[in-house]
Amino acid sequence: MFNYDLHSHSTVSDGTLTPSDLVRRARDKGVDVLALTDHDEVAGYGAAVVESRRVGIQLLAGVEISVTWGRQTVHIVGLDVDPDSAGLVKGLSHLRDYRKWRGEEIGRRLENAGFVDAYSGALEYQQGDLLTRTHYGRFLVGVGAVETMQDAFKKYLLRGRPGYVSGKWASMEEALQWIHDAGGVAVVAHPARYGMTRTKLRSMLGEFIECGGEGLEVVSSSHNGNEIQTMGQHAVQLGLAASRGSDFHDPGNRWVELGRLPSLPKKCEPIWERWELGRHPRVPQTANR
Template sequence: MTTDWAALGPIDLHAHSRESDGTDAPGDVVRAAAAAGLGAVALTDHDTVSGWAEASEAAREAGVALIPGVEFSAQLGPASVHVLGYLLDPESAAFVGERERIRLERLERAERMVHAIGRDYPLTWEHVEEHSAPGATIGRPHIADALVTLGIVPDRSAAFEGILHWQGGYYQPHHAPDPVDAIGIIKQAGGVAVLAHPAARGRPVMRMRALGQLVDAGLDGVEVWHRDNDEASRRVLLADAERYGLLVTGSSDYHGFGKPNRLGEHTTEPEVLAEIVRRATGWAPVLPA
């Protein structure tokens, strides 16, 4: 049976829950998508699929299609590169192994940062745990939320611009796969790989010579319509997408009240989602009841 994605309503292919660095429960993300008038939403928590079950149940009840996904945090030299994986098999051996490695190393990294910050500010690991869901991949956003609650900084943005900045004196490195490897893992798991917000902070990753390698590794698309990609970068990204035959997506990158991003502020064309679903062999969308 072929789904008429256009008939369902607007499509937002990038949202986070408290299972990673969002502030809403997975089911609440889906219900918020329905309230925002969306017809389909992708749950793409960082390096985890722990929110899929709750979000799937909510999607059936709320009348919204769910596209289960994940956002891999990768590293290309000094640049952070995020790769969205849609409709992949969460039990794929390669995916399970990398996911657990990332989770453990992120946890150790966060503990090192909290210990360092705690020498100068009244921050403890217990404070950070209070701002994450049980089993969530703890990272800098959770530390930022703890700093806000303690009154050390006014909001997340201030935390990332100061104490948590890579030049702030407390930053700790962490393991992240090469984006080529991240794409390979997604493809092995039957998923579809899309480069997330590739021009964030005005640095179009797509212009790097590594783009050809990413395409060769199986990159399917690029997230062009995103608030972190400025107009000049979008023109560059669209040209590169045409050159390499890549799908073009649009998304909000919703994080609840952790960021100003609003569900549906950027969307994906129905025919693009239809192609993503057609290419995927690892998982299926969750359709409204």
């Protein structure tokens, strides 16, 4: 049985490994099929697919798109997308423009809260083109304001905290349109992490399905055993395929590792049964962006 890890990040967004290093680590950790799913960006796929061919691992082009739903941010993973799709590239470009402003605004708010040079400090942790809350979290840990990334988010970066800036992302309909225009399948990422009531979660999933959504990330490093079973039940009841992904960012986080995930619950239909692997095997134009 193949080891699928369909959610991972590189330095192109907020991971700490380059796309090539990420692929090599996935191979070394026993992953057979990896999806590179950087936030609102597909530029890492070119280097990653070259390395995947060299080391012998199946790579899927993917993306994690930020969506505003019901005044809350949720993430939709697109799997097996064509990274050169004009609609996808254009849509993601708009989100990155907003991310740039948001990154600067978080810095301003943290500086108003007493953190000198928060913006420039966060930039020191940025390795790609995107400045994210994760980079600010690393900055806050680095200056000793908190001990862990989790504390950084809880104390400074979540709703109601000094560095919080509300997201104005894509709509559910827009995100799924971009993914489908690119020939991919859409998956709701780490659904238990949003802290929604059952009623609210089913409402969100209902809109996702109405827009053509296909999958639910049942197994995630964000989910405990009970949450995996609960999300598996939602997937079965709603006819959604089940996905499996570590949401790997950093080898320094010993709690999250590529490929180190439980199996899907038995009654779930694996998402990988819904597409043909290797449909986009070429090195895309995005490799040169």
